[in-house]
Amino acid sequence: MPGAARFMLMTVVVFQTLPGAQRSRAGSRPDARPEHPPVEARNEAGCISCHAEVVSRRVMHGPAAAGQCATCHVVGSAAGRRRIVLKGGASSRDTAALCVTCHQEIRDRLEQKHRHAPVAAGNCTACHDPHGSPFRFQLPAEGNRACTTCHEDIAQALAQDHVHAPAAASCQICHDPHGASSPAQLRTAGNAVCLACHVDVPVDASVVEGGFMFGRRPAEGIERLIATGPRILLDGSLVSGHPTIAHPVDARPDPSARGRTLGCASCHNPHGSAGAKLLRFGAKGVSSLCIKCHSF
Structure with a gap:
């Protein structure tokens, strides 16, 4: 085959394999419906x-x-x-x-x-x-299965031995399924979404009101979950006091995740875990969790 003809043939073959050419041919096909x-x-x-x-x-x-x-x-x-x-x-x-x-x-x-x-x-x-x-x-699908169909990592967390009660009840208790001003579509920023249910503080401390956070039509059973959730005691600033006095829970860099701020989710998986108290890193007790950050 002459060189010029061979070059033209190669050009046609290459052009036909380009994505744009594929779309052009597909777009030119008559609608068979x-x-x-x-x-x-x-x-x-x-x-x-x-x-x-x-x-x-x-x-x-x-x-x-x-x-x-x-x-x-x-x-x-x-x-x-x-x-x-x-x-x-x-x-x-x-x-x-x-x-x-x-x-x-x-x-x-x-x-x-x-x-x-x-x-x-x-x-x-x-x-x-x-x-x-x-x-x-x-x-x-019904309930959380509508979410876990796509969010497989959450499905795995919800299959653990210890599952966060709101996560088991409804993803929408903590997350807005459409959009929010906070990351992960949380209904309020930072630790506040956790503190609405889990904190006992001095009366002058400012805490997000659960009923306000969860909207005019809160998820079914939310009042019971708020009433029965385990409580932690923080100081009035809400940035320290758990799990021991003066231990920070906010406003500090997270030593286990560079670029993130320390928060409840630094130590606890908010969906579920193998260890009690929803501890992260596969920890089965507090001591095995602490050494993730506190090495001696």
Whole structure:
């Protein structure tokens, strides 16, 4: 084969393997799906005659339960064919702008500094089925299993011998599932989320009020958890006093994690651990934990 022809052939082969070329060819393929049948205005009964599975779930999205498909869907077109699409140009992987037109109570959380990854991507349907599911809030599983489906490290912690009672009850007690101003979507910053349940302090010390932190509709059983949680005694500044007098619990560098501030989670796993008192590092007792930082 002449050199020029061989060069041209190699150029074509290389171009066809480039990601952009692959996308270009994929984008040029005709949509093989059949055209959607004509839709009469506001004829939701016509939708259900084909999509009966959408209205047969135990927990239904309000518009789907009422047969109001047009709340979220409109008739559109793609490649010259009739299609049923989401309002406002939303896609199945970016629905947040459409969802908050009704769910305005979560709008502010979608703008928080620390957001759940699907929320940050606008992908509400990663956690909520837009039509319905067998579980509350149209989640893909009941309770914490909706979270641990993705957060496998937390699933492992919750399988340990000793599990934090709120973590076993509901992830939402400590974390906002959409977004918050604090890292890890904690409902308040630093140790305060722990101290709301676990601290006994002088009456003049300022502590986050549990009822305020957990919102107007706190998770079921939160009052019992607050009342029965083990207590620690700190000084009035709330930065020292546990596990011994003058031992710091805040406002110091964490010797076990460079770049982090010392806190409750420096010594305790807030989800679960093999040792009692939720001790970290596989420690089965206080002494074996202390030597992680205090070597002699």
